[in-house]
Amino acid sequence: MPFFQFTFKDLQMMSIKSRILLASAASLFILSACNGKAGNAPAAGDVAATVNGTPISKGSVDQIVGQRLAMGQPDSPETRKAIINQLAMQMLVSEEAIKKNLDKTPEVVDQLNLTRQSILANAFVQDYTKNNPVSDDMLKAEYDKIKAHRCQVPNTRHAISWWIRRL
Template identity: 45%
Template sequence: MFSYKSRILAVSIGSMLTLASCNAQDGDKSAVAPAVSATAAIATVNGSPISQARFNFLLQQSQQQGQPDSPEVRKNIREKLIIEEVVAQEALKKGMDKLADVNTQIDLARQTILIRTYLQDFIKNNPLGDDVLKAEYEKIKSQMGDKEYHARHILVEKESEAKDIIAKLKKGEKFEKLAEKSKDPGSKAKGGDLGWAAPANFVPEFSAAMTKLQKGQYTTEPVKSQFGYHIIKLEDSRTMQAPPFDEVKQNLRQRAQQQQIDKMISDLRAKAKIEETAEAAADKK
């Protein structure tokens, strides 16, 4: 149950996909130009080289995170790599690279890196123009409508409970006090207050009942939804102003990229030959 602006800004891209998007757009801006070959070593530990490529990667990553290049940063990266190599060599001496759990984690990390790289490449090769983003912006605006509402609600499990609460309201009891009995943990402590939101942010049954109310009115019959039974009170309504396109452009881009990625993954899965074990199939039931 969000405000108009937060609805437009909402993005469902997970951390991996967000990283893919950011790297695809910003990766070239802070690329490190190595002074020496990437195959050269910055140091050796017990005869084992630490490659320049590792150093370059961490330096570039540091710059992408906003850390400017400096002798101190380079010194810290070198020391980090040396310490990690020292400890890793000890782990190898103890045979920890042979542990099944360790190899499983290595496999998962490798797969994660492959997926992230593939998504970066996909985003880079499927750019989104402003015309696409503006169309999405207008679509969301039309879905949200031109009014938003400030409502309170009390959510209960049974219709009889809802009717009892309505009866108490009719006798003059305070809505905010009765909201303490609500099943909605996010609003019960605030007197059932849901803040300002567009009807599209609520389930249809809730929206239909809320938009029929006048300021200060509450529903005199329980409103049934998938969550239970609601008693809704309308505090106020107002004309809604959409945030400017430029203000939400980047978030719209991420939203559209997520939709592209979702479709791509869905298509790949549909084409793949997938054979699940009987146990896995049973888990879906």
């Protein structure tokens, strides 16, 4: 059973401050909200909340908790509840946007495509760095090459052309 159940009336009851927070974080959730494939539904035990029958996975909550931990914010039940509320509001607003066919406007389609490309590019970089670790020896060797060449380069323009030739 999910922790929370939300409807559009619940959104209307929330404060202006919460709505502003929603707007600032909408890009985190809009891509997954508009990509509602039936096969992507979380298992019953993995549901943190349900919004108009649509589940919010614990994985989504955990992902945002991880981002906040990286920024130095603590993980607490209150933090998780606030994240769930934020995701619920985002889902409600995105559902209303879809009802108004805003997801079909050229501007929104472009934004969704750019967001998707950015997410995929980040996933590629993370996968590459995970599968191709850089050792301390490799870093030191590269540092030594750059340091030695820097002593030989008379100005910035020459340094830039040297870097370009290395690529």
